[in-house]
Amino acid sequence: MTQPPVVKVTGLVKIYQTGGLPVPAVRGVDLVVEAGEFVAIMGPSGSGKSTFVHMLGGLETRTSGEIWLDGKRADTLSESAWAVLRRQKVGFVFQFLNLVTNMTVADNVELPALLGGASPRQARERREYLLSELGLEERAAAAPGRLSGGEQQRVALARALANHPRLLLADEPTGNLDSRNTRDVLKLLGKVHRQGQTIVLVTHDARVASMADRVVSILDGQIVDDAPIARAPRRPVGTAGDIVELHG
Amino acid sequence: MRVIGGSGRAEVRWIRADLRARRGQALLTIVAVAGIVTALITAATLLEDGTNPWRGLFERGRGAHVWIHTKGVPDVAALRGLGGVTDIAGPYRSAPATLAERGRKVPIALQESTAELPPVARPLLREGRWLDAGNPEGVVVEQSFARALGLRPGSPFPVTGLNGATHTLVVAGLAESGDQGFYPEWTPGLAWTLAPTLTMVEPAPGRTETVTGLRLADAAYTDIVVQQAVITLRNQVQRVSTWREVRASMELDNRLLGLLLALFGLAGLVAAALALANAAGGRILTQLRDIATLKSLGFTRGQVIRMLVAEHGTLGLAGIALGLVAGRLITTYALSGTVVVPLSPGPTLAIAAGTALVVLVAVWLPAWRGGVTPPIPAAPASPPGGRLSRLARLALLVRLPPALVLGARDAFTRPATAALTVAGVAVPMMMITIGLGCWATLDDFIRHPEQVGQAAALSVRPGDLTAQEALGRAMADPDVVTAYPGVELDALVPWQTRTVRTRALGLSGDPYPFPVVEGRMFRDRGEAVAGQGLLDLLGVRIGDRVRMTIGGTPLIVKIVGRVIEPEQDGEVLSFGIDSLAAKDATPPQFYSLVLRPGADPGEVRRRLESRSLEVDQAVNPADRLAVIRLIIVALVAVLALIGLANLLTASALGLRDHLLDLAVLKAMGLTPRQVMATLVTGTGLLVTAGAVLGGAAGASLSKGVIDLEGRSSGVGAGIGRAPTPGMLAAAVLVAIGASLLVALIPARRAARAQVPVTAR
Amino acid sequence: MRLPLLALLAKEPAHGYELKQALEATFGSAYPSPNIGQIYVTLGRLEKDGYVRAVDVEQSNRPNKKVYYLTAAGREALEAWVDEPTEGPRVRDxxxxxxxxxxxxxxxxxxxxxxxxxxxxxxxxxxxxxxxxxxxxxxxxxxxxxxxxxxxxxxxxxxxxxxxxxxx
CATH class of the missing domain: 1.10.287 (Helix Hairpins)
Known part of the structure; x- marks a missing residue:
């Protein structure tokens, strides 16, 4: 009955050694993310939020503390074991350069499935489904460089979701996009979240963060706020004018 | 290789995509490796063929492994029935006779053959025509014998049989054979005639013998077959010869050749490693971001390394396979005139395995570098901002064009990349220079034979004459300056199971001009000089005394110097003829003749021969090593190719780094021409540094390397020559010129390209 | 609200309800829908200032309706509004x-x-x-x-x- 949380982090610390000097990036973070939750992580640049998400995916090693993914201890894993865990349970989207440049869009999306041990036919079917969901079927044979930034990010998202990961990690997925492309990516994120996808996402963009169930604020490597975003009950129908007055 | 399944598919998919994305580069890598392997195969084949002609002759003529000489015709059916025998040559009748040649009588063996070339033990016709029933006077003479006697197709061939009758036959053609060694190591000289002609020369059946050749399924059966044949034929057998004796008589002392091949093989392997490491390293460097992405997807470090090794290793192995095929094709078709059989499996396997190993090692290092990439795709790395170096500022002060200054700055912005480029040019350049050093050494052998112990181009043997008469006739020739009496004897050295060659030449007071490179020349009786091979064999040094027995007489000499000794792998001891006991020294076996400078030894030889003297012409070691020149040319070509391929990789990489800089430069107002000049200067400086460095290293190394070769081959140190300054300068300039041309192509394209508006 | 109404009237004379509809059509749901009473209050003040004039139009089966149109003074005021730069948002948080x-x-x-x-x-x-x-x-x-x-x-x-x- 009680499903373990998808993410459970206790006392996570990361200290970089820069020129012999210890520089703490993350200083004792505790966090629990239940299945199906969408958590946005906000904070000023340099606050350690990217480092934190990288550690959740095993892209960086932690200095101390515990990371539990899907009920299993993960911080003690070797680099290779982390890689295997990632391909099964974690999807990653970065701010840019998500796609392997010398592979076509189709190959990029099929890669995780193949890596996870799917047959070429299964991988192709999954890819066809994902790209058609994004309306990008006709770009399947294109090189990533020929896609717009928004299309690239959507393909990256499709690839991150190719293996039905338990956890989707994203680091500023819209940081490099204009507002129209941001909207396309947001729609997709909202859709997968409604389908029950657990998401932990670092962002600066209020529009992206406002989609989350919960917002976590990080300052100087520590969590300073962790609470759900309230639904404003008193304004069932809001207008822009409530926020910005037109001077008259 | 494990079955491709599961995650293996992802690796294969990536490799395929990557190869598709860079077909040209991949092809260049394959061609470079293939070129090296082809060169190695060709070189090895030429060497094998040059140092051991027997194998080729034997294979081509389908020679017989065993020859049985019997009094009468043997039981052919019984011989054919012996285990391991596949074919029978003959039986042929053979008769001893004498060739009357310019007053000399040379013993020969006439052997019966058919008007049609026999299928087994077939002589290989080299000049003229084969025997013809319509022309019964025609004989075909074994080539080395004909050369020694100066016979050509059409020459008269007066033969005297044992009964004293002389028959004037005519040389119809010259042929080679793998069934008999070369003259004069193998005597008597051989001539093939038709059966009726043989009967005419030697009508008495009792004075001929019968020779029968056995071709075996496997050369290893030789000893057993010989035993069985002797038993089968009981008392009939007079003599048996096998392929081993023939081969031994044809083999050259090939230690120097073998060492040179090893050197070139090493150079080729280093070049292959360099080409691959550069190509793979450059490619992987541009891919680090993609690799990071792959790792974030869940590729493990091991998977990435395996994938990269597989990709680049496959290219290398494909190159090796292609090279093996190309080498085989070239040696079979393009060199069909010089090379008879393809390389034997041993060296082929060694070359294939050696290059494969080098390929894997060369690829593994950059692959490992790729594997340890952190899994976070970093933002596009900007090249480190280069401050203007002191040199560049100086250049600005003296008002050099800005393109030059910027190019100079560019060249050294990334020290590691710059070092790689310099090494990529310097190493092939160094090898080329060493190759040129070998060439110069060979030239020196030919121009100054006296420096390799061949001051005397000719030597005469008295033959039927007395020594005094021979000396008188030789000295009568206007081109003969000096004649040194000489004797060559084998000496037994205590503690050694084998004999060594001793050469007594000239008098202690008037010694032959041996090329002494260490110590001094002998001046007194009881002093001697030796080759490096002898010093090594006996474990002695200059100043030591050695004791030996020559024909039962003990001889103690003190070694006072070391000479360059190209013969007998350097295992020769030389001293004055007066150091020998009188019974061994008189009369001298031969006189070594020093000719007037500029005299043509061939001309003098003919004149002396017309005076009934037996004349030997010294074979310059450079002639035996002539095959090396071909290899040097091929190797230089391959090395040059590799250098250029390295350069292309380097300049492509440099360009990638500079794309943003270029936009800035253009925005600053540099014209396309100036941009191009900047890029070419950047590359050009590195190339010049590499070429000069490589040339200098090669020049200083080549003498040492060749001397090392000389030392370990027994000839002795002191033969090495650096390439001439002119040759070296030309090589460096050509290298720089070609490199600039190559660098110009991408630079031109970049200069014309649109300025990228934004960095993606 | 004054000047937007003047701007709408510069296009063509209209009565109060027509002005409300025009506002809604232009700004859609994003803008708070104007109250009709508020519109009439504003129009009354504009008329007092001499920027608009109201004319009664007879209707067959209904009470007369007031149609407003722009005066010369109103046009001047509108032009002055359009010509002058608008202040940026002020932080008075x-x-x-x-x-x-x-x-x-x-x-x-x-x-x-x-x-x-x-x-x-x-x-x-x-x-x-x-x-x-x-x-x-x-x-x-x-x-x-x-x-x-x-x-x-x-x-x-x-x-x-x-x-x-x-x-x-």
């Missing part, structure tokens, strides 16, 4: 007052204030997002208005972050 003053009283600490405000802004942002979903994508004016509101909100959030970094 109530939250900032709280943030600076509240800790002095010991009622609340700044960190909690900032966090609560951030979540509030995000919930506003979510409302705007939903509004944008409901808005007809063909209505460019409405869309731009919403986007403007979002950008202001993003700026407020960024400012909040600066406040948190510097004041807490």
């Amino acid at each position: 109530e939250f900032f007052m709280k943030l600076v003053l509240a800790p002095l009283t010991g009622i609340s600490d700044r960190m909690a204030l900032v966090n609560r405000q951030r979540r509030h802004y995000l919930s506003l942002m979510r409302d705007l997002d939903e509004l944008a979903e409901r808005t007809d994508p063909g209505n460019r004016v409405a869309r731009l208005l919403i986007e403007g509101a979002m950008l202001h909100l993003q700026a407020d959030l960024d400012w909040l972050e600066r406040c948190q970094e510097d004041l807490t």
Whole structure:
């Protein structure tokens, strides 16, 4: 009955050694993310939020503390074991350069499935489904460089979701996009979240963060706020004018 | 290789995509490796063929492994029935006779053959025509014998049989054979005639013998077959010869050749490693971001390394396979005139395995570098901002064009990349220079034979004459300056199971001009000089005394110097003829003749021969090593190719780094021409540094390397020559010129390209 | 509200209800729908100032309606409004007052204030997002208005972050 949380982090610390000097990036973070939750992580640049998400995916090693993914201890894993865990349970989207440049869009999306041990036919079917969901079927044979930034990010998202990961990690997925492309990516994120996808996402963009169930604020490597975003009950129908007055 | 399944598919998919994305580069890598392997195969084949002609002759003529000489015709059916025998040559009748040649009588063996070339033990016709029933006077003479006697197709061939009758036959053609060694190591000289002609020369059946050749399924059966044949034929057998004796008589002392091949093989392997490491390293460097992405997807470090090794290793192995095929094709078709059989499996396997190993090692290092990439795709790395170096500022002060200054700055912005480029040019350049050093050494052998112990181009043997008469006739020739009496004897050295060659030449007071490179020349009786091979064999040094027995007489000499000794792998001891006991020294076996400078030894030889003297012409070691020149040319070509391929990789990489800089430069107002000049200067400086460095290293190394070769081959140190300054300068300039041309192509394209508006 | 009404009347004379409809059609759901009473109050003041004049138009089966049209003085006032540059938004943020003053009283600490405000802004942002979903994508004016509101909100959030970094 009680499903373990998808993410459970206790006392996570990361200290970089820069020129012999210890520089703490993350200083004792505790966090629990239940299945199906969408958590946005906000904070000023340099606050350690990217480092934190990288550690959740095993892209960086932690200095101390515990990371539990899907009920299993993960911080003690070797680099290779982390890689295997990632391909099964974690999807990653970065701010840019998500796609392997010398592979076509189709190959990029099929890669995780193949890596996870799917047959070429299964991988192709999954890819066809994902790209058609994004309306990008006709770009399947294109090189990533020929896609717009928004299309690239959507393909990256499709690839991150190719293996039905338990956890989707994203680091500023819209940081490099204009507002129209941001909207396309947001729609997709909202859709997968409604389908029950657990998401932990670092962002600066209020529009992206406002989609989350919960917002976590990080300052100087520590969590300073962790609470759900309230639904404003008193304004069932809001207008822009409530926020910005037109001077008259 | 494990079955491709599961995650293996992802690796294969990536490799395929990557190869598709860079077909040209991949092809260049394959061609470079293939070129090296082809060169190695060709070189090895030429060497094998040059140092051991027997194998080729034997294979081509389908020679017989065993020859049985019997009094009468043997039981052919019984011989054919012996285990391991596949074919029978003959039986042929053979008769001893004498060739009357310019007053000399040379013993020969006439052997019966058919008007049609026999299928087994077939002589290989080299000049003229084969025997013809319509022309019964025609004989075909074994080539080395004909050369020694100066016979050509059409020459008269007066033969005297044992009964004293002389028959004037005519040389119809010259042929080679793998069934008999070369003259004069193998005597008597051989001539093939038709059966009726043989009967005419030697009508008495009792004075001929019968020779029968056995071709075996496997050369290893030789000893057993010989035993069985002797038993089968009981008392009939007079003599048996096998392929081993023939081969031994044809083999050259090939230690120097073998060492040179090893050197070139090493150079080729280093070049292959360099080409691959550069190509793979450059490619992987541009891919680090993609690799990071792959790792974030869940590729493990091991998977990435395996994938990269597989990709680049496959290219290398494909190159090796292609090279093996190309080498085989070239040696079979393009060199069909010089090379008879393809390389034997041993060296082929060694070359294939050696290059494969080098390929894997060369690829593994950059692959490992790729594997340890952190899994976070970093933002596009900007090249480190280069401050203007002191040199560049100086250049600005003296008002050099800005393109030059910027190019100079560019060249050294990334020290590691710059070092790689310099090494990529310097190493092939160094090898080329060493190759040129070998060439110069060979030239020196030919121009100054006296420096390799061949001051005397000719030597005469008295033959039927007395020594005094021979000396008188030789000295009568206007081109003969000096004649040194000489004797060559084998000496037994205590503690050694084998004999060594001793050469007594000239008098202690008037010694032959041996090329002494260490110590001094002998001046007194009881002093001697030796080759490096002898010093090594006996474990002695200059100043030591050695004791030996020559024909039962003990001889103690003190070694006072070391000479360059190209013969007998350097295992020769030389001293004055007066150091020998009188019974061994008189009369001298031969006189070594020093000719007037500029005299043509061939001309003098003919004149002396017309005076009934037996004349030997010294074979310059450079002639035996002539095959090396071909290899040097091929190797230089391959090395040059590799250098250029390295350069292309380097300049492509440099360009990638500079794309943003270029936009800035253009925005600053540099014209396309100036941009191009900047890029070419950047590359050009590195190339010049590499070429000069490589040339200098090669020049200083080549003498040492060749001397090392000389030392370990027994000839002795002191033969090495650096390439001439002119040759070296030309090589460096050509290298720089070609490199600039190559660098110009991408630079031109970049200069014309649109300025990228934004960095993606 | 005065000058937008003048602008609408410059196009053609209209009565009060027509003006309300025109406003709604132009700004869509993004703008608070004007109250008809408020419109008549404004028109009355404009008439008193001499910017508009009302003419009674008879209707067959209904009471007369007032149709307003622009006077020369009204046109002048409109032109002056259009010609002069508009002031930018001024920071007169109530939250900032709280943030600076509240800790002095010991009622609340700044960190909690900032966090609560951030979540509030995000919930506003979510409302705007939903509004944008409901808005007809063909209505460019409405869309731009919403986007403007979002950008202001993003700026407020960024400012909040600066406040948190510097004041807490």
